Amino acid sequence: MSLNIYGQQLNSRLLIGSALYPSPQIMKQAILASGSQVITLSLKRQNPNEQSGQQIWQYLQDVVKYVNGFLLPNTAGCKTAKEAITLAKMSREIFQTNWLKLEVIGDDYNLQPDPIELLNAAEQLINDGFNILPYCTDDLVLCQRLYDLGCQVIMPWASPIGTGKGLMNPYNLETIRLRLPQATLILDAGIGKPSDACLAMEMGYDGVLLNSAVALADNPVLMAKAFNQAIQAGEQGYVAGIMEQRQTAHPSTPTLDMPFWHQN
Amino acid sequence: MNIHINGKVYSLPHEVNITVSAALTLHFIEPQQSTFAVALNGDFVGKTNYDTTIVSNGDSIDVLQPIQGG
Numbered sequence: 001m002s003l004n005i006y007g008q009q010l011n012s013r014l015l016i017g018s019a020l021y022p023s024p025q026i027m028k029q030a031i032l033a034s035g036s037q038v039i040t041l042s043l044k045r046q047n048p049n050e051q052s053g054q055q056i057w058q059y060l061q062d063v064v065k066y067v068n069g070f071l072l073p074n075t076a077g078c079k080t081a082k083e084a085i086t087l088a089k090m091s092r093e094i095f096q097t098n099w100l101k102l103e104v105i106g107d108d109y110n111l112q113p114d115p116i117e118l119l120n121a122a123e124q125l126i127n128d129g130f131n132i133l134p135y136c137t138d139d140l141v142l143c144q145r146l147y148d149l150g151c152q153v154i155m156p157w158a159s160p161i162g163t164g165k166g167l168m169n170p171y172n173l174e175t176i177r178l179r180l181p182q183a184t185l186i187l188d189a190g191i192g193k194p195s196d197a198c199l200a201m202e203m204g205y206d207g208v209l210l211n212s213a214v215a216l217a218d219n220p221v222l223m224a225k226a227f228n229q230a231i232q233a234g235e236q237g238y239v240a241g242i243m244e245q246r247q248t249a250h251p252s253t254p255t256l257d258m259p260f261w262h263q264n
Numbered sequence: 265m266n267i268h269i270n271g272k273v274y275s276l277p278h279e280v281n282i283t284v285s286a287a288l289t290l291h292f293i294e295p296q297q298s299t300f301a302v303a304l305n306g307d308f309v310g311k312t313n314y315d316t317t318i319v320s321n322g323d324s325i326d327v328l329q330p331i332q333g334g
Contacts (some may be wrong), residue, residue: 042333
């Protein structure tokens, strides 16, 4: 079943990063294996003596074209709304997209988003025509405020970026899903294992965004395939309707007319 | 005058303001061969404004290019 991001129908519910892979070739193979059609990237200072930057950009464009996909620029490294807004406008000019993974970091130690600067930036960027995908903490009220501003997509973290710790606060994440039934919820950051992604999808999340879990695996291509399958399994499980947990055991095998030992 | 491009100081012989377009020729050999965007003192400058935006003594230009990201 497809994922809708600001009116764009996507075949995959996995959004994938382009950083940290052992090589550009492995990055390309991993992205293909993931099935993802949304690839995140960023901006850095240009070095006129370095040709590799232009080559990487050309390579990324080829990959995105090959998977019939979309670029999702981020504002990694920004600490204020002003910085994020400037970077957003630079990204829009280069990448020719209104989509933006909005990151405004408030703490260097765990790369936790600054909710106040994030809201401020989101409001101004929405007014400027951007389609914002905000990276935020698993705070229900913050997610609600972002949604009220006009963010159709909200991306709470599972745990801090790059930790691979998985879903730190499942209750918070389930509550956000329950309270914002109309929002497109994508779990972003901290995913470590395919089962983490599967769990999010079983909660009813619409998608998962990850990078390190695939790029830092011993075999990134195989891990990308594993996440692809885990996300599909989790989503299908959610749609199928998961049974209620019960306090006591119930036999699966019918007990009527059981042989031998219960016949007296 | 001095201007900063991506943290590097460029000293110009005269106290004459120049445009962003002119400043970029200090940084690039062939700007048209690169994919980049520009900010002047932390504010975005669109390509259509390179020829009309003035860079003054002490100003700071950031020239950014695409890179992998998560």
